[in-house]
Amino acid sequence: MNMAVSQTGRNPVAANAAAAIEVRHLVKAFYDASGDRITLAATDVNFTVKRGEFVCIVGPSGCGKTTVLRILAGLEQKLSGEVRIDSTTPPAMVFQEASVLPWLTVAQNVAFPLSLRGVSAEKQRGRVNELLELTGLTEFASAYPHQLSGGMKQRVSVARSLVDDRDVLLMDEPFGALDEQTRLTLQQELLGIWERTGKTVVFITHSVDEALTLADRVLVMSPRPGTIVADLAVPFERPRDVVEMRRDKRFWDLTYEVWRLLAASPEH
Numbered sequence: 001m002n003m004a005v006s007q008t009g010r011n012p013v014a015a016n017a018a019a020a021i022e023v024r025h026l027v028k029a030f031y032d033a034s035g036d037r038i039t040l041a042a043t044d045v046n047f048t049v050k051r052g053e054f055v056c057i058v059g060p061s062g063c064g065k066t067t068v069l070r071i072l073a074g075l076e077q078k079l080s081g082e083v084r085i086d087s088t089t090p091p092a093m094v095f096q097e098a099s100v101l102p103w104l105t106v107a108q109n110v111a112f113p114l115s116l117r118g119v120s121a122e123k124q125r126g127r128v129n130e131l132l133e134l135t136g137l138t139e140f141a142s143a144y145p146h147q148l149s150g151g152m153k154q155r156v157s158v159a160r161s162l163v164d165d166r167d168v169l170l171m172d173e174p175f176g177a178l179d180e181q182t183r184l185t186l187q188q189e190l191l192g193i194w195e196r197t198g199k200t201v202v203f204i205t206h207s208v209d210e211a212l213t214l215a216d217r218v219l220v221m222s223p224r225p226g227t228i229v230a231d232l233a234v235p236f237e238r239p240r241d242v243v244e245m246r247r248d249k250r251f252w253d254l255t256y257e258v259w260r261l262l263a264a265s266p267e268h
């Protein structure tokens, strides 16, 4: 992605900014075909995300992070509770595995949501070019997914999630399958994109390090059935340098605090 574009330095989200997402007393259970309950995935989940905020959710494997995100995306039904997304557009979602269509070029993959909506070829071209530029994929516009690295495929997924300009971006471990160095590069690039586009982002990760690098706030979940056990403000100024911020003692103090919370959450 285009690292040369300067990050303008976003103003912190105002304390009284409107809520883009509100989740109250959310409960989700999965049932088997006979209707007997099999898994209580999440229970009494409560959180708010303000417009323009970047919030990460961390928690142990199987605690219900993906389930909560899928409910926000409208891909899964809740059992009870309230979920409110205040937006004129449905949320966009980026999954852990880059979900690129192998028979389409990079440009066609990015354009896919627009072509589904019948946007004219000319308008598609203009918008796709902007997104290819933003994600550093311009020279790979005509390449096919099998010609790309894992990190580049994930950039295609990110570009596609931004192409039709949804307000809310839901990201489910988008960099989880990547090596450390590629991951750090994509984190820096995602921060740059977020600085420039002002999206509201909910980002799931297993990595405490990643959460503290990216987020305004980190929500910590308990083991399954997951519930939010802490809501921590991440005080680092913006724009952030993902390497330099590791020199800051506060980064390691917060890392310790989140790990203590994760270790202290009893299995249910």
Ligand SMILES: Nc1ncnc2c1ncn2[C@@H]1O[C@H](COP(=O)(O)OP(=O)(O)OP(=O)(O)O)[C@@H](O)[C@H]1O
Pocket: 030, 031, 039, 040, 041, 059, 060, 061, 062, 063, 064, 065, 066, 067, 068, 206, 224
């Ligand atoms: N479609 C489904 N049917 C039955 N059980 C499910 C279904 N989807 C998820 N679950 C169960 O719900 C629980 C929460 O799963 P979920 O994928 O939300 O966890 P997670 O925190 O995202 O895990 P991970 O970090 O390992 O991806 C798990 O026990 C899982 O087995």
